[in-house]
Amino acid sequence: MFVVYTTEDNLIRLCSEKENSWYKIIMKIKEVVVSTNNGDNWDTTNQLLQTLHRAGVSICTGDNDFINQIATNHPEYVLEDPCAAYLLDIDKEKAEKIQNKYGVICQPQTDDRNILTQEGWEIDTAACAQEQKSWKSFFAGHNCPLNSLVIIDRYFFSSEAGETIEYSLHNLRQILDALLPSSCPDNVIQVSIVFDFTKFNHNIDGRGYTLQTLAEKVNRVKRSVREYVYTLELLSINSNCYNYEDTHNRRIIANFSVTSALHKLKAFYEQNQSLADQYITFRRLFEKGLNEGDKSTAPAFSQAIILDKIKDIISTSKSTIEYACNGRVFAANSFEIQNRLLK
Numbered sequence: 001m002f003v004v005y006t007t008e009d010n011l012i013r014l015c016s017e018k019e020n021s022w023y024k025i026i027m028k029i030k031e032v033v034v035s036t037n038n039g040d041n042w043d044t045t046n047q048l049l050q051t052l053h054r055a056g057v058s059i060c061t062g063d064n065d066f067i068n069q070i071a072t073n074h075p076e077y078v079l080e081d082p083c084a085a086y087l088l089d090i091d092k093e094k095a096e097k098i099q100n101k102y103g104v105i106c107q108p109q110t111d112d113r114n115i116l117t118q119e120g121w122e123i124d125t126a127a128c129a130q131e132q133k134s135w136k137s138f139f140a141g142h143n144c145p146l147n148s149l150v151i152i153d154r155y156f157f158s159s160e161a162g163e164t165i166e167y168s169l170h171n172l173r174q175i176l177d178a179l180l181p182s183s184c185p186d187n188v189i190q191v192s193i194v195f196d197f198t199k200f201n202h203n204i205d206g207r208g209y210t211l212q213t214l215a216e217k218v219n220r221v222k223r224s225v226r227e228y229v230y231t232l233e234l235l236s237i238n239s240n241c242y243n244y245e246d247t248h249n250r251r252i253i254a255n256f257s258v259t260s261a262l263h264k265l266k267a268f269y270e271q272n273q274s275l276a277d278q279y280i281t282f283r284r285l286f287e288k289g290l291n292e293g294d295k296s297t298a299p300a301f302s303q304a305i306i307l308d309k310i311k312d313i314i315s316t317s318k319s320t321i322e323y324a325c326n327g328r329v330f331a332a333n334s335f336e337i338q339n340r341l342l343k
Contacts, residue, residue, distance in 0.1 A: 001304040002285055005033045005067055006087040008042055008049075010109035011059070015048035021114040022087065024290045026057060028298060033060045033084075035067040070098070078104045079188070082147050082340050083255045083285075083303075085116070101185055103147030103255065115143055116256060116286040125267065126277035133272040135174035138280060144256040146179060147188055148341045150310065153250040153265040154196040154237075157214060160275075163266075165202045165209075167275065169221050171266045176225045179254065189230035192339040193218070194247060194310060197236035197322055211236065211322050212329045219327030231338045233325040235314070242316035246309040253306055255341065258283050258299045311342055 004026055006014075011034050014023040026032045036042050040062045042049055053059060070077050071088045075098045078086055085105040088095065098106040107113065123132055131137060157168045172193075180189055202209055215234055222232040237247055252259040261267060263278040289298035314321065314337060323335040337343060 001031075002029060002083045002085070002300045003031055003033055003081065004085050004087060005063070005070075005081070006035075006109055007067075007089050008034045008036045010087060010089075011052075012046060012048050013110075015052050020112055021117045021286070021290065022085075022112065025114075025116070025286050026052075027055065028286070028290060029300065030056050031058045031060060033063055033067070035064045036061050040064065076102065078102050078106065079147065079340060087111075099145050100181075102188060103145045103181065103184070105145055105256065114286075116284050117290065118143075118284060119287050120257070120282040120284055122279055122281040124277075124279055125274040130272050133274045134268050135171065135178045137272075138282065139175075139178035142179070142257065142282065144254065144284060146181060146254050146256070147190070148255045148339055149179060149189075149191045150194065150253040150307070150339060150341055151175065151192070151251075151265065152194045152247060152253065152306070152310070153261075154247055155199050156193060156195045156265055157197070158199045158201050163275070165214075165217065167269055168266050169217060170269055172218065173221050173225060174268065175252065175265070176222070179252075180226055180230070182226075184226075184228050184230070186229035187231070189226075189228075190339045190341075191222075191230065191232045192235060192337075192342060193232070194235045194237055196238055196247075198238045210329075211324055215324035215329055216327050218324075222326070231326060233338055234323065235337075236322035237313055237317070238320065238322075240317070240320050242313050243309060244313070246313065251306060253303055253341065256285055258285075258303050258306075307341055314342060 004022060011032060014020050017023055034042060042059050042061055066077060070086060071090050079102055082104060087107055087109045089109055092108050095106045095108050125133060197211055200209060237244060250261040250265045259282050261278055261280045263276040267275055267280060269275055283299040285300035286298050288294060288296035319333040323330045325338060
């Protein structure tokens with residue numbers, strides 16, 4: 001679940017600014033992690049912190065070293081909590097370097113910008129302009145840092161009449177190219193595709209595909225999209241898996257956004273052709289549900305629930321799941337999930 005890491009002094013400042021979006025987020029999720037001024041305890045004599053605590057917000061301490069290490073010698077530690085925002089006592093240049101390198105939100109603690117509250121969008125593929133009918137167009141301007149991605153669609157590699165496996169690979173290529181940063185250190189980005197190989201209905205030269213054949217094709221797409229090294233794993237979850245029904249909805253979960261499609265994520269093809277009439281929605285984690293009177297569910301809560309369900313399926317039905325990573329198929333029950341969002 002999303003959380004804010006900051007300093008005790010900055011938390012006091014945020015508590016004095018009730019309309020600050022970071023304060024509203026902390027009040028919504030009822031938790032914040034702070035580096036304290038004295039030992040492992042926050043200042044219980046501070047009236048603003050007392051009021052926050054009485055409002056039901058857990059002020060988590062004891063992570064002084066973790067936060068200080070991120071701000072000094074080990075910025076890579078941010079990947080231990082990839083969905084977090086780090087509002088740290090560092091300058092703008094260093095914060096931007098951490099954010100761009102590791103795909104997390106990292107800002108100087110006095111910087112109140114907040115990409116997470118900016119409104120997303122929804123398109124109707126039956127009504128939108130021709131030039132909007134691609135993942136490149138759809139995700140243009142999403143502007144969210146990214147280090148992890150989970151694509152969930154049982155039928156992503158299946159086909160309706162007249163379609164081929166190339167339709168699936170085209171959409172995968174577009175999604176990755178639209179969302180993954182153009183440059184990144186090796187082994188930061190992690191992508192998982194959750195689908196159902198038993199629904200796979202293609203053949204090659206009159207013979208059925210194996211998962212290995214599919215994994216090799218997907219790996220070629222992966223390597224063609226970016227030059228840096230990143231991980232792409234396939235998880236085939238079938239009807240024998242625990243809570244299989246929880247994979248019904250089609251979604252793309254990133255560490256700071258949730259995208260949903262009513263019908264299918266294999267949504268477009270060449271020449272900006274739409275493959276289904278449907279609504280596709282992009283939401284940042286806190287664009288809804290923060291302001292008084294807004295009864296909307298903050299997308300951050302939906303993100304957490306979806307990921308928890310997938311993690312439950314993996315932990316309960318690991319022996320039933322077929323798995324491949326970077327073009328290599330692993331024997332049942334012998335794999336380890338790589339994606340930090342699913343650990």
